[in-house]
Amino acid sequence: MSGALSWPFLRLYILALFYFSANAILNVIIPLRGESLGASSTVIGLVMGAYMFTTMFFRPWAGQIIQKHGPIKVLRIILILNGLALILYTFTGLGGYSVARALQGVSTAFFSMALQIGIIDALPEKDRSQGISYYSLFSYIPGIAGPVLALGLWNTGGMDYFSIFMIAIAMVTGLFGYSVRMDKTKEHVRETTPDQAGKKSKMLESFGELVRNPFLFKCSVMMLISSIIFGAITAFIPLYAPQLNNGNAGVFLMIQAAVVVVARILLRKRIPSDGRWHSSFMMGTMLLLTLAAACVGFSIQAGATIFYIGAGLMGIAQAIVYPTLTTYLSFVLPPSNRNVLIGLFIATADLGVSLGGVMMGPVADVLSFSWMYIICALLGAAMIIFAYDRRGLILGTK
Numbered sequence: 001m002s003g004a005l006s007w008p009f010l011r012l013y014i015l016a017l018f019y020f021s022a023n024a025i026l027n028v029i030i031p032l033r034g035e036s037l038g039a040s041s042t043v044i045g046l047v048m049g050a051y052m053f054t055t056m057f058f059r060p061w062a063g064q065i066i067q068k069h070g071p072i073k074v075l076r077i078i079l080i081l082n083g084l085a086l087i088l089y090t091f092t093g094l095g096g097y098s099v100a101r102a103l104q105g106v107s108t109a110f111f112s113m114a115l116q117i118g119i120i121d122a123l124p125e126k127d128r129s130q131g132i133s134y135y136s137l138f139s140y141i142p143g144i145a146g147p148v149l150a151l152g153l154w155n156t157g158g159m160d161y162f163s164i165f166m167i168a169i170a171m172v173t174g175l176f177g178y179s180v181r182m183d184k185t186k187e188h189v190r191e192t193t194p195d196q197a198g199k200k201s202k203m204l205e206s207f208g209e210l211v212r213n214p215f216l217f218k219c220s221v222m223m224l225i226s227s228i229i230f231g232a233i234t235a236f237i238p239l240y241a242p243q244l245n246n247g248n249a250g251v252f253l254m255i256q257a258a259v260v261v262v263a264r265i266l267l268r269k270r271i272p273s274d275g276r277w278h279s280s281f282m283m284g285t286m287l288l289l290t291l292a293a294a295c296v297g298f299s300i301q302a303g304a305t306i307f308y309i310g311a312g313l314m315g316i317a318q319a320i321v322y323p324t325l326t327t328y329l330s331f332v333l334p335p336s337n338r339n340v341l342i343g344l345f346i347a348t349a350d351l352g353v354s355l356g357g358v359m360m361g362p363v364a365d366v367l368s369f370s371w372m373y374i375i376c377a378l379l380g381a382a383m384i385i386f387a388y389d390r391r392g393l394i395l396g397t398k
Helices: 007-036 041-069 071-088 094-122 125-140 142-155 159-177 186-198 203-212 214-243 249-267 279-302 304-332 335-358 360-366 369-386
Strands: none
Touching: 007 041, 007 094, 007 125, 007 142, 007 159, 007 214, 007 249, 041 071, 041 094, 041 214, 041 335, 041 360, 071 094, 071 159, 094 125, 094 335, 125 142, 125 249, 125 304, 142 159, 142 249, 214 249, 214 279, 214 304, 214 335, 214 360, 214 369, 249 304, 279 304, 279 369, 304 335, 335 360, 360 369
16 A cells, blocks of 8 residues: 555554544533533533634644644654543543643644644645544544443443553554654755745734635635534533433444544545635535534434434434535645645534534523524534635645
8 A cells, every 4th residue: 555545654544543532532521421410511511612722722832843843752742741631531530531631632732733734745646635644543443332332331330440440541542643653745845945044924813814804714714614514523422411311422422433434535536635715515514514413403303313314414413514624725825834824624523523612502501402502503504604715715626
């Protein structure tokens, strides 16, 4: 195998699989643990949102620091911090979980940026979309078995086993991560070295690009709204599913993750990798996301079958949105500060996931989980219109 499937890149994907295995368990355990302690949906949303909010805050600086020092040096330090965060889960309660989520958010900001920048730097342009898709694919594989495993641990009262799993994941991820290597292509070195030698990216100016740059603005808004919906699913499905007849959070999350994995494999070559904005493709993706949220919201009346159909549609949308937008930006953003701007874009995804818990938790407390997911569907519907480039503002529209 060569290109995005060569062994050096497979090692990076496997490292992502190990790293994100903990989240597949924590995303179920934390809401259930919070509910058992009498916490409201608002409090649970705040704890869950602390992870991605912290990730969002540090993501732009992660891109800048990695651009200066290289992904490998940063990655090895971050693996230690991640291990400490996972161990903290094993002996603290809900308050300690908030601290652990924040620490984990810092490490994830640097970890994901290090791997994605390493992949973008090392792969030729024609293979970038596949590399990003495989990275994202392997990060979702733990979600197939992780939720069911977490429910099994919870239902049997096996918090001791939960601690063992967290420690094991921390150790395996750290040991495996220290052995990975990343190299730059000659093409990329020629492209970026003069710019890096001539000047450093200015962080405050880069923040302004979120509004000034039409490519970055459009992608960031779509990623933000999509991630709010994804975050609401992650944070509250463990609490919403028991309200349905035959509803099971573990099965829902397993279906969603399995569909993400299968869709990433089947669609990896269909994700645009030509630097052009494909309006119809993105509008169709936003339609899938809208239908998924609507299925979840109306399943309280329509039943578990619609609930699980929503999981499948959500998985397809999730498989497409992130790699498509990230690949597009890797072509259209200026090389001199591309890493920082991609960091800002990914930060909008982190913010969205965080808001999915922080903002939608109070909505669920005031209305209900069902109405909260219907509101998510309305947000998705707005993005169908937003994805259409009616006036040709995005150059290279197709």
